[in-house]
Amino acid sequence: MFFRLAKIIKNFTLNNSKKNLNGVVPIKDQCYKELEITYDWYREKPLNILTQKKKGGPIDVYKEFKGDGRVVRVGLEFETGNISSAHRSMNKLLLGMNHQELELGVILMPVYALSYYLTDRVSNYEELEPYFELAEYTPFIFIGFNANQFDPSVEAIPKGKDGMSKRSIKKMDGKIIIKPPHSFHHGDN
Amino acid sequence: MFFRLAKIIKNFTLNNSKKNLNGVVPIKDQCYKELEITYDWYREKPLNILTQKKKGGPIDVYKEFKGDGRVVRVGLEFETGNISSAHRSMNKLLLGMNHQELELGVILMPVYALSYYLTDRVSNYEELEPYFELAEYTPFIFIGFNANQFDPSVEAIPKGKDGMSKRSIKKMDGKIIIKPPHSFHHGDN
DNA sequence: TCTGGATCCACA
DNA sequence: TGTG
DNA sequence: GATCCAGA
Ligand SMILES: [Mn+2]
Ligand SMILES: [Mn+2]
Numbered sequence A, B: 001m002f003f004r005l006a007k008i009i010k011n012f013t014l015n016n017s018k019k020n021l022n023g024v025v026p027i028k029d030q031c032y033k034e035l036e037i038t039y040d041w042y043r044e045k046p047l048n049i050l051t052q053k054k055k056g057g058p059i060d061v062y063k064e065f066k067g068d069g070r071v072v073r074v075g076l077e078f079e080t081g082n083i084s085s086a087h088r089s090m091n092k093l094l095l096g097m098n099h100q101e102l103e104l105g106v107i108l109m110p111v112y113a114l115s116y117y118l119t120d121r122v123s124n125y126e127e128l129e130p131y132f133e134l135a136e137y138t139p140f141i142f143i144g145f146n147a148n149q150f151d152p153s154v155e156a157i158p159k160g161k162d163g164m165s166k167r168s169i170k171k172m173d174g175k176i177i178i179k180p181p182h183s184f185h186h187g188d189n
Numbered sequence C: 001t002c003t004g005g006a007t008c009c010a011c012a
Numbered sequence D: 001t002g003t004g
Numbered sequence E: 001g002a003t004c005c006a007g008a
Helices: A025-037 A048-052 A083-098 A125-135 B025-037 B048-052 B083-098 B125-135
Strands: A042-045 A059-067 A070-078 A104-110 A140-145 B042-045 B059-067 B070-078 B104-110 B140-145
Touching: A025 A042, A025 A059, A025 A070, A048 A083, A059 A083, A070 A083, A083 A104, A083 A125, A083 A140, A083 B083, A083 B125, A104 A125, A125 A140, A125 B083, B025 B042, B025 B070, B048 B083, B059 B083, B070 B083, B083 B104, B083 B125, B083 B140, B104 B125, B125 B140
Parallel strands: A070 A104, A104 A140, B070 B104, B104 B140
Antiparallel strands: A042 A059, A059 A070, B042 B059, B059 B070
């Protein structure tokens, strides 16, 4: 017996005219919608262990697969935050499995080749890879995804005004210079 | 038999006039200097396991304690980066211990009360605490530190490049680069 | 085309 | 508020 | 989380 966790293979072309050119938010939004609508996964599943400790947030996506009189609970983290954030995601899933709240953990992230054209230092498969062994005795799947195609002429994915962005409102102290936001849309999908 | 890892207790007053007001770089600089100069720790120790995998950087601080015919290798991470970065630090130290390259791992970070007045989302003891159990079977010490005193009238710790100014660091197997230290004064200490 | 930050954002 |  | 920064 086996289940199809999900199958989301979209054709997706990315502007590759410059390193770190594209933002990352619209990518995950697309994937979450598919998981929820097409595959009935749930968003933001809290772990009991963290609820009990009254500290820490939920898991990105969650689904219980039922069959043969048993349940397989799967926690999935879609990672497009900073690579360090991927360590937190992995640790959170490990916590859930260590406490028998999950039977399987999954992390979905860009491969290096893709991340090169996304916001600097976002999570990528290759950089987390040396740490996969920390999940050696835990059911875990690490998935790296790439764009289907690169094309310097398609519209770039817009970025937000977080962190060190020049569009940040605070920017260290006084001088507030906010640039107008662009439409949060991109190419196909 | 026991060793004093280090004892750095400085009086340190922080401007508490506003949330997230202070930068964080000068704090660690001070602590590193003390560990290197007073206690002979080394900076930036690469782990063999990561060197072999040709991926991943070094451990912040490292020292080998010798006595009774054995060596106790201690890896220490001073964490003032984003809380997610603390997960990477923990994972890296776990990797070192899992591979018998370290006998003890230490993470030094602000307690929540202190982090409240530092750059938003920096590492803090309370937020990493729920994950301590991932190091349950590994020799590990988590240390939270606070300011000694809060005073809305002392000068705030600068953020950004204002707080920078590289000085010399002592590496385990490398040369020592010398550069003049910058003045570090926020209140007393 | 490496790597650990430091700093700010959005929304509970 | 706290957390990704 | 998401954006950039600084140094080797
Ligand atoms: Mn999440
Ligand atoms: Mn996520």
